[in-house]
Amino acid sequence: MLNDINLPESILTVNRYEDQQLKKSLESKDSLGRDAFLTLFTTQLKNQSPLSPMENEAFVAQLAQFSSLESMKGMQQSIEDLAAEMKFDRFYSGANFLGRSVAVNSGVVQAGDGETAHAEISLATAADSVIFAVYDAQDKLVYREQTDSRMPGPVQFTWEGINDEGVPVEPGTYRIVASQEQNGVFQSRPVRTMDTISSIQWDDSAKNIVVQTRNGHTLSAADLDRIEI
Secondary structure (H helix, E strand, O other): OOOHHHHOOOOOOOOHHHHHHHHHHHHHHOOOOOOHHHHHHHHHHHHOOOOOOOHHHHHHHHHHHHHHHHHHHHHHHHHHHHHHHHHHHHHHHHOOOOEEEEEEEEEEEEEOOOEEEEEEEEEEEOOEEEEEEEEEOOEEEEEEEEOEEEEOEEEEEEEEEEEEOOOOOOOOEEEEEEEEEOOEEEEEEEOOOEEEEEEEEOOOOOOOOEEEEEOEEEEEHOOOOOOOO
């Protein structure tokens, strides 16, 4: 059997060729796995020359690399386990939201059949009056109410599910819009209504839950600023 130390580096023995191919295979990957590292390490030990063994410094350096790799593997597994546990905890906590009422900026409500709808707007400035209007699914005006002057702050609106003639409306989906009037100038205001949480899902990109409501809204955890029983 030929000894590698007696041949120029340009001439590949079987051992040198195998060692070279193994190194190329490992370098083509983003990271060196534990098994691949051990294979490379043991191959180097098996094929080193008895007359010129690996220096202690190189041997210790490679052992240190292996120790570091093992630590990183353990840390990665710990992080994955922690992430899975956090997902379960958040999903479990989110399940408690099912059936709860949550505030949304939409103005969409369910009314009729004696169901009362509640809405709220916020005024940044004083208003001579505030107008609330309710439209049905065909965008037809069914109810309108105008208040007196209001100071800046929240303004509540309660609709009993009746039209302008005082007749109960058909059960269904309705939309509430609002505007404030100051010196004859009207300005629309966002309407917040309460909606019912109907399902919980996991958003893998945000690593958190999202909720779906009865009226078709999807809200992230950051959007949930008011939840009621």
